[in-house]
Amino acid sequence: MDWDKLRIFHAVADAGSLTHAGDTLHLSQSAVSRQIRALEESLSTTLFHRHARGLILTEQGELLFEATRAMNKRLDAASARIRDSEEEVYGELRVTTATGFGTLWLAPRLHLLYEKYPELKIDLMLEERVLDLPMREADVAIRMKEPSQADLIRKRLMNIRMRLFATQKYLDQNGTPKSVEDLAKHRLICQNPNSAQVSAGAQLVQELTEVSIPSTLYVNNYFGVLQAVLHDLGVGVLPDYLTESSPELVRVLPEIESGEVPVFLAYPEELRHSKRIAVFRDFVTEQISEHRRQMRDGA
Template structure:
């Protein structure tokens, strides 16, 4: 159905006159009349009874006017939302990050974001695959390396390291190793060396595995590794950002850790002025600052 003809029909039905509708649409009366006749022919029905005092909708015309009125309201609402979005944070935001960071650090903090922006709709896509931001597979990405794609706004959020962790209960029961060689007396919990992960984490896993460990538990994401550690199954290799939210685990082999892993936030240049993206970016930077202060308090000397 021709949208332009429907728009003209709605104006005529609303005004009750070809002349008045033409004035509002900046069209001649004859042009409006032709469009109405063409619409009636396309639908195979009469939409108006023509009287000396003006036009009256037929039963079929009433049905169509109800439909165009609903359409007009939705379009007006959408236009208002678009205008409001320049000042309000509203609508869908597609965020992609790794399974570990998204599950263990980002998702628990989203409560505060929703409290601030209750009309925000976030689609959180957790996967190791790097989505194509310029092709709009996602709006915002948080990745464990600097994005290589062009035309992106990027911000370095923090650096993380992979370290060894266990629960006090496990260490009390099984003892505390003082070297990688002493891991032979423990069960290692880590991501499989074949699993997609940051290269620094994979190197630390390979370094530990080289000591011919009798028992291991490998999982394909850090959430599973953390659950194994929290349930006292062994010593796990985990990112250090977990310690703030999980004070029930403690570091083992403190002299051994991975190299630094940079964490970047990125989004397409074309979304630089998006209120949703700006709100999310500012919120993440605020949460990173809070996290750093908590981490400093956690590691400060007594």
């Protein structure tokens, strides 16, 4: 199959337009159209439905687009690996992690990484969905469980626990709970136990909601839970690493906490020698060590 025609097909499928694809490829619309027709003839199939608003992929076109998208990702990765060197850190690094951890722990520290490597390009993808690293949906992941995908290098970073927190203002106005049963007099702020989250956190929330709590606020990530707690809305279930960056938080019912939640950093085996991966891994490891020191000093 002619790679040049595949490259043009990919651009058209991505843009949904012969004209826009031509602009990207610096080709005329007629040249792009000829290449697409030639590709369809070689495959004996129709790749696009053509209508006034643009082009829509056929079922066969969707299959081919999925293949060219995977090929492009691997070519991009190969290009970045080739340009990685011992002397410099070059190119884009796609990092994925959960919304709460990425927003509250990782993003506030990234300025320290950019100070060392100002030309590094980071694409930080915050979502609860676990991206497929072997299929190159991301280069490196930080997750609250050990990755199950094959062909990954894994590094355990730390353990965290989910605990109960509120602001002093809220406690002054509503009283400090002395037992789990006292939570019936308070609003509980947490993730829905049925939402995508770490199992230890979901189990703790499940246990807490067995108490008859009249008012709850469910948020689908810990950033939202933290904002609600900081605005004095109630008692929140939050990861313990937030106490470092949010001194306004007061721990409630200190005998109650979740089981340990492991935090793992993972990346594909094929990126083992990537300089970008190495500097990011070392940066996160250093920040974890500093985090532990501050947690010890504050204990």
